[in-house]
Amino acid sequence: MKLFGYWRSSAAYRVRIALNLKGLSAEHISVHLVKNGGEQHSPEYAELNPQHLVPTLVDSNEMGEFSLSQSMAIMEYLDEKHPQAPLLPTNLEDKAIVRAMAQSIACEVHPLNNLRVLQYLVDEMGLDEAAKLKWYHHWIIQGFAAYELLLTRYSGRYSFGDSVTIADLCLVPQVYNAKRFNVPLEAYPELMRVFDECQQLDAFKQAAPEAQSDAS
Amino acid sequence: MKLFGYWRSSAAYRVRIALNLKGLSAEHISVHLVKNGGEQHSPEYAELNPQHLVPTLVDSNEMGEFSLSQSMAIMEYLDEKHPQAPLLPTNLEDKAIVRAMAQSIACEVHPLNNLRVLQYLVDEMGLDEAAKLKWYHHWIIQGFAAYELLLTRYSGRYSFGDSVTIADLCLVPQVYNAKRFNVPLEAYPELMRVFDECQQLDAFKQAAPEAQSDAS
Numbered sequence: 001m002k003l004f005g006y007w008r009s010s011a012a013y014r015v016r017i018a019l020n021l022k023g024l025s026a027e028h029i030s031v032h033l034v035k036n037g038g039e040q041h042s043p044e045y046a047e048l049n050p051q052h053l054v055p056t057l058v059d060s061n062e063m064g065e066f067s068l069s070q071s072m073a074i075m076e077y078l079d080e081k082h083p084q085a086p087l088l089p090t091n092l093e094d095k096a097i098v099r100a101m102a103q104s105i106a107c108e109v110h111p112l113n114n115l116r117v118l119q120y121l122v123d124e125m126g127l128d129e130a131a132k133l134k135w136y137h138h139w140i141i142q143g144f145a146a147y148e149l150l151l152t153r154y155s156g157r158y159s160f161g162d163s164v165t166i167a168d169l170c171l172v173p174q175v176y177n178a179k180r181f182n183v184p185l186e187a188y189p190e191l192m193r194v195f196d197e198c199q200q201l202d203a204f205k206q207a208a209p210e211a212q213s214d215a216s
Numbered sequence: 217m218k219l220f221g222y223w224r225s226s227a228a229y230r231v232r233i234a235l236n237l238k239g240l241s242a243e244h245i246s247v248h249l250v251k252n253g254g255e256q257h258s259p260e261y262a263e264l265n266p267q268h269l270v271p272t273l274v275d276s277n278e279m280g281e282f283s284l285s286q287s288m289a290i291m292e293y294l295d296e297k298h299p300q301a302p303l304l305p306t307n308l309e310d311k312a313i314v315r316a317m318a319q320s321i322a323c324e325v326h327p328l329n330n331l332r333v334l335q336y337l338v339d340e341m342g343l344d345e346a347a348k349l350k351w352y353h354h355w356i357i358q359g360f361a362a363y364e365l366l367l368t369r370y371s372g373r374y375s376f377g378d379s380v381t382i383a384d385l386c387l388v389p390q391v392y393n394a395k396r397f398n399v400p401l402e403a404y405p406e407l408m409r410v411f412d413e414c415q416q417l418d419a420f421k422q423a424a425p426e427a428q429s430d431a432s
Contacts, residue, residue: 050365051320066309070316070323077312093282096293100286104267107286111327120354131341138336149266 001026002058004048006033007212010110010173011071012055016212017169018075020203021085026057030214033115053116072106075166087166098160101150101167105174109143113177133181140174140183144191147171151190159194164201172198176209217242218274220264222249223428226326226389227287228271232428233385234291236419237301242273246430249331269332288322291382303382314376317366317383321390325359329393349397356390356399360407363387367406375410380417388414392425 003019003026005012019026031054032039039045040052049056049069057068057077068074079087088095111117113136121127121135154160159167175195178185185192198204209215219235219242221228235242247270248255255261256268265272265285273284273293284290295303304311327333329352337343337351370376375383391411394401401408414420425431 051324051359051362053324061309063309066313068309068312068316070319072319072323073312073315076315077308080308080311092293092296093277093279093284095296096284096289097282099289099292100284103286103288107288107323107327108267108269111323112333117328120351124354125343125347125351127341135336135341138340143267146267 002029003027004029004031004045004056004058005054005212006031007209007215009033009054010114010177011053011106013173013176013207013209014071014166014169015055015057015074015078016207017172017204018078018087018166020206021087021164021201022078022082023084024078024082028213030212032214072102072166075169079166085164087164087169089160089163089165094160097154098165098167101147101154101159102165102170104147104150105143105167105170108146109139109174110170112139113181136181137183140178140181141187143174144178144185144188148188148191151194155190155194157197164198164203168194168198171195172204218245219243220245220247220261220272220274221270221428222247223425223431225249225270226330226393227269227322229389229392229423229425230287230382230385231271231273231290231294232423233388233420234294234303234382236422237303237380237417238294238298239300240294240298244429246428248430288318288382291385295382301380303380303385305376305379305381310376313370314381314383317363317370317375318381318386320363320366321359321383321386324362325355325390326386328355352397353399356394356397357403359390360394360401360404364404364407367410371406371410373413380414380419384410384414387411388420 003015005028031045040054046052048067051069055071055074057074058065068077075087088098118132121132151159156162158164159171172195219231221244247261256270262268264283267285269285271287271290273290274281284293291303304314334348337348367375372378374380375387388411
């Protein structure tokens with residue numbers, strides 16, 4: 001497998017954790033999201049991923065190579081193809097709740113705060129640094145406050161019970177990102193406890209942005 | 217089952233189509249997103265859905281009632297519990313591609329253009345109507361251009377092959393919404409063909425915003 005990603009991309013970070021938890025290896029290919037106006041816009045990469053986003057997973061089966069975009073789809077694909085160290089509960093209702101928790105980050109927080117949106121706010125809308133940060137903090141606070149409430153219902157050692165799930169794989173990169181933008185996180189004690197718990201695991205440590213070869 | 221939704225919510229619209237395709241009935245309960253500062257912020261609703269978002273599905277099993285947020289999680293839950301009229305292919309790779317197509321709308325377009333974001337742009341950031349529309353159009357164009365390319369690879373009668381999938385259930389409400397905001401759609405002929413094809417089906421017609429009892 002090949003994983004096209006970028007060290008600071010939260011979405012690529014999720015997939016790196018999934019690969020590590022499952023003991024799968026992939027060739028990591030860096031797509032620099034800033035250099036040269038963004039390598040994700042190159043014709044070669046756009047052919048692989050028409051959305052011009054990272055990550056893209058390239059895998060092969062009996063039909064040949066195929067490429068897959070969207071980190072949530074990639075994580076579920078890996079989980080179905082390689083069932084060891086499952087990332088979702090088997091029970092129908094539990095699985096749905098875990099997906100909903102993951103999506104509360106992946107569909108409500110991250111899309112508003114990723115690089116292309118922050119770039120648009122500054123470059124096209126003329127926001128200054130303070131206004132950009134206000135926007136960033138706002139959506140983190142909305143999302144984390146809700147997640148903290150979900151944790152009071154569902155958490156065990158991790159976000160949902162005592163096994164790591166895709167909810168944790170979405171949470172950890174988002175907290176990492178929030179720290180980078182200096183969002184105060186004291187209001188979310190259970191969320192931070194789960195974050196710290198995950199960070200004890202090698203699969204998370206080795207997936208961290210700073211541990212990637214393209215970190216700078 | 218009870219579905220808490222709102223006639224104009226794209227996310228609730230997705231779930232209504234899923235219920236209709238599967239021939240499932242649910243009590244539809246309207247959560248007015250605008251009236252009284254937004255009924256989704258009421259303490260009763262926030263208890264049900266800490267994210268203050270629609271839709272919420274309430275279903276019951278042998279353990280009692282449970283509530284589920286996030287339209288993507290809800291659609292997959294319904295699909296697993298009620299396998300008739302499947303919303304995903306069975307093949308692993310195909311399923312992953314369909315999920316990625318759905319997420320290209322649900323994680324990249326809709327989160328940037330839903331009501332709470334547009335309200336924030338106007339109320340907190342002071343954008344005028346023209347600037348708000350520019351923002352709205354920008355993310356639709358980005359998302360639909362990518363989707364059009366994905367369709368050239370994967371479409372048949374519908375977004376992926378000849379069966380309706382969750383990709384169509386995300387696409388149709390987003391097109392409906394884009395039309396409401398007067399986004400020119402001529403540049404996406406295949407996308408519009410798939411939209412029109414879906415609109416022929418009763419399950420889509422009956423899920424349309426104007427067909428809901430809380431439409432105004």
